[in-house]
Amino acid sequence: MTQNWTTTNIPDQHGRLAVVTGANTGLGYETAKALAEHGASVILAVRDTEKGNQAAARMTGDVTVQALDLTSLDSIHAAAAALRNRTDRIDLLINNAGVMYTPKQTTHDGFEMQFGTNHLGHFALTGLLLDLMLPLPGSRVVTVSSTGHRIRAAIHFDDLQWERSYSRIAAYGQSKLANLMFTYELQRRLAPHGTTIALAAHPGISATELARNVPAPLRLPITWLAPLITQTPAMGALPTLRAATDPAALGGQYYGPGGRNQVIGHPRPVTSSPESYEADVQQRLWAISEDLTGVTFTGTGPS
Template structure:
C-alpha cells in the first residue's frame, strides 16, 4: 500500500456484484464509476432514481465498454419501509453480493427526524445502514468467493460521543455533535460486525471501515442550504476549493478497503497526508472511543430494537 495507489491498481471486478448507497453523487458516484470501469455489476442505491439514472448515463458515457451493468434502484435510508422494499427487490433479483459499500450520508444539518422518528443524521448514517446490512447479510454470506462490507466514517468521529440517554438528541441538539455521534456509530458498528462474524466462524466475509479525509463534495453544502444560510454556503464553497481534495481522490480509501488484497477484517483506511485530510489510502487507527466493545455491544442492541433488524450469521 502506497500513497501512489490509484484506481488503475484495482483488481478486475468482472463477475463482481457491488452495492453502493448514495451512488449518484460525490464519493458514491466516483466509486460507482471506478467499479464499473473495472467491469463490475453495480447496484446503485439512490434516494432519487431520477438523479441515479442521470448519474448512470454520465458514467456509461465516460467509460469504455467494460461489460459493466449499472442498476439504479430507489432506497431512502431515512425510511425503514423503503429499505425493506429495496432489500426485498435485491434479494429477488440477485443471488449474491460481493461488496456492500455503506457510503451515503448527511452532514451537519438542522435537526430533523426520519420517517421512523430517528434523529436524521443518526438515522441515515448509521441506523439505515445497520438495517440495510442486516437484511442483505445472507447475500453476502451465500457466496462462493470472499465478500466485504465497507462502512464510510469520517475524521469527525473523533469528536463524537454516543449519548445513550438522548440518542436522538431531543433534549440538546448540535448539528456537528450529532454528526460526530453518527460517524462514531459507523465505526462501532463496523468493528462490532467484524467481531460477530469472527465469533460465528465466518472467515470469507469481512467488515472494514474507511474515511475520505476532506473531499470536496455536495455533502458540505446540504447543511447551509437547509439552514438557508447563503453566507455559510459561500464560505463552505470557498473552503472546499482551497482545502478539499477531489471526490475521485476522496473515494480511494473506500475503493482500497473494498478491493485490495491485503485488507483484513476490522481495518480502517484513510488518506495518508497531513492531518489525514488528503493523499493516498493507508491503514490507520481510529479514536479510542471507536474501539469500546461495551459501547459497541450496547449500540448494536439499541440499533436492533430501533430498526427491528437482527443479523443471522449462520445459514441454514
C-alpha cells in the same frame, strides 16, 4: 504496502456484484463508476431514481438502479426485498450515503436525521442483505465514516435522538462514530465465518454536496479555505475503493487519506479515535440498533 494507491490498482472485478448507496453523486458516484469500469456489476441504491438513472447513463459497464430511502425502514425493507429478487449474491455492500449537519429533523420512523440515516439505515440494510454475502469468500461490507467522528463525538445513550437538545455538529459526530463502532463489532461477528469481512473508510475533506448544510458562520471561511484543504470526489473515493478491492485489506481495517492529519492524499490504513474501539460501547450500540430497527443479523451471534 502499495504507495500512492489509485484506481489503477483495483483488481479485475468481473463476476462481482456491488451495491453502493448514495451513488448518484459525489463519493458514491465515483466509487460506483470505478467499480463498474473494472468489471463489476453495480447497483446504484439511491433515493432519487431519476438522478440515479442519469448517473448510471454517465458510467460504462453493467450499472443499474435500485430505489432506496435510508430515512425509511419501509423503504429499506422494500429495497432489500427487491435486491433479493434480482440476485442471489452480493459481493460488495458499500454503505456510502449520508447527510451532514442537517437542521433538527427526524426520519420517517422518528429517528434523529443524521443518526437515523447514516447509522441506523445502513445497519438495517446490512442486516437484511448479509445472508447474500456470507456464502461468498472475499465479500465485503464497507461503511463510510468521517474525520468528524472525532469532533464532539460520543454515543449519547441517554438521548440518542437528541430530543432534549440538539447540536448538528455533535449529532453528525455521533453518527459517524456509530459507523465505525458498527464496523468493528460487525467484523468480530463475521470473523468466525471466514468469508465476509467488514471495513471502514473516510474521504478526508472532499469537495462534495455533503457540506451544503454547514452552519452559516462557517460557510465563508470554508469557501475561502476549500481550494487549499479539499480534494476531488474521485480522490476522496479512493479509501473506500481500496477497502473494497485491495486483496491485502483485512477485516476491521479503516482506510483514509495518507496525508497530514488524514485530510488529503492517497489511501492507507489509518486509526480511528480511542472511543471508537471501546468494545462494550460497540456491543451496547449494536443491541440498541437492533431494537430500534427491528433488524437482527442472520448467522452472526454475539461477539
